[in-house]
Amino acid sequence: MCSLAFASSKVSGVRVWSGPDNTRIVLDLSAAVEFSHFNLSQPNRLVLDLKNSQMATKLSEVELSGNLVKKLRPSTPKAKQDYRLVVELNQAVNPTIFSLKPTGNYGHRLVIDLPDKAGKEQTQKQQQQISKVKKQQQLAGNRDIIIAIDAGHGGEDPGAIGRRKTYEKNVTLAIAKRVQRLINQELGLKAVLIRQGDYFVNLNKRSQIARKNKADFLVSIHADGFTSSQPKGASVWVVSTRRAKSEVGRHLEEHEAESDLLGGVGEVMGSVENDAHLNFALIDMQMDYSMNTAYEVASKVLGELGRVTSLHKKRPEHASLAVLRSPDIPSILVEAGFITNLNEEKLLNSGNHQERIAQAVVKGIKTHYRNKPLAGTLYAQTYGVRKHTVQKGESLSVLAARYNTSVAGLKKANKLSSNTLRIGQVLTIPNS
Template identity: 50%
Template structure:
């Protein structure tokens, strides 16, 4: 009896232990997969029931990425999310060498730079494993010259959030990333209709662009201004109104310090003085030149922000009546004047409704465009079509002649006479002349 009882107890323990082992093998599950194609990369996101325990390795001929999920089972429809992505040809299962693991194979179109990392639960999402496939060839950046021999003023527009990052979500389910993209697209359309202005969309679809990459793309496009569009949110539904933000002085100084420490690498960030800053052995000269660039950029950012505030208050309530300085990653570039515009509080039910309204989005875009147009009417960079079209004036003082004025502005006497419909070279004290742009 004792032997039979012992055997029975041992079998019970064995079954329980075996059952626990079986459960352990499937302690996690792959529940779904989402794919976010972008111009330069594709992001693949696996949604999991728990924190992933994984290993991965690439294979060649053909190009593949193999991922082993330990103690996991697959419940996802792997091919349902691919659609027409040009980088991922197929996602399939394969046999893992580790018992209880699930092996997934991504069949790739070519050799990509690969980044794989887990993400903890946040917002509406649980545990995730993210795979980023980056093109090895850089995105082509078009030149913005026009047929009149003068370049366009380039405005880089960042639609906040995107892809895996929805931004804030309103009570009615409005995603910030969708509102910002619609306003950005409307703004870009207005800009592109103006001769001499050119919009560059940093994000043109539903995908995420890293903060560092945003400024890199703006810089490659030779942007004269960067505008980041967002919708604000708060724990309370009461706050409302738009705000315009610029970089905090402390954050700008921190970025500036990093530039100077590695100025040879970062000389392209410093405009026309970049080569001098890189090559000089005089640290004081390098710091002085770079500091002048930083101060100009910060002053220009604030000046433009004031133009935006002036126009926004005509179409919506303001949360902040003056530009506010905050430490923001997207505004960290010390070589491109940059602002972040909070178009309203998506957490406020009334503003959420307005932010979803096409006509209100158009009004916001038009206000921002008007600020751009007004600002560059007086601050157009040299060599641009807008600068060429800008009318300057000069009042004749004692001792000045047409030839003196022409020499001062580096134009010919004939150009001066033509612009002012003058029949002779005679001018009088106090007379105001229009000064054309030099060819």
């Protein structure tokens, strides 16, 4: 009987990332390590034993994130050659611990995922309150159109890295928060951020978060990277059922697969909510709507981006990316520029340029939904086709004043050659 042999390993780095409902601790290792763990209570602690290992970084200098982890400290291991790490906690946890092989710029890692029960309960309460408000709005027929904004990468996954060491994950979050602010300034639109800080969200879970928030549309913000510094310009991507044709598209798909590995989740976290029990015919219809809507919005966003920055392609491009594949939520992915291009890296670091990119994205989305407002929304009341049945004593000037439009607009919308109206006549009221 043989057993796996593990080389001596050094822990060269420790990082802590905090999300809304979990905290992640990542140990950078010089080699794969055999490990075991157990929990202690009163006070709550997680004890992790690393076989044949030593700590090569100062735990006191590790920046803690969130409220779950109180302290990281060493303790006396059972065997002299081992290392024991104690994680002091503010609540009892059931951790998920797994190792990751080297990928990208990362070597061996050990990942400790700690579910934050208090944070999850707070998130659920917020979701319940949001659902309650939305139901009230739906009954009144004036609900907001919900736009989910996904800042690409995050946490362990930096995304593309520029020559000036600009991380894509930081640029995308900065632009996403600007998009959120601009959308929330628009009456009838409401923004939801998929991630609000520097932590990784599983690629498939991003659409699920949008779905839980009843999102009508999802826009994912990225900053392109490539193997050379020549490519430049913004682009907008929509879903494809086939592999991307362009070299940049294939690089994007490969980069997404690497991101999943860097984030360190995938199958390890177990299955999530399964929406597969939907009627296939319904999915087909929904997918057609989602793809058509996504392409229309992508075209409008691309047009607006062309006014504020150079474009890599003048038409929406297609790729098979996880964040675009939701059949029930139209989704686009915006590449704000190439972070691997020195000039565009400088621009993407500029707050003014980030604001212009955000404005272009929001304007494209607003234009689409003003032209095609969703039923039951405030946008439909404001921008949708309105009808009026003429009553006794009403004239074009009276109706123009009532609906905040003009007599000329009413005549044009209804193809009227005179100002004369008849009782019972149905008029189309143009948008003001």
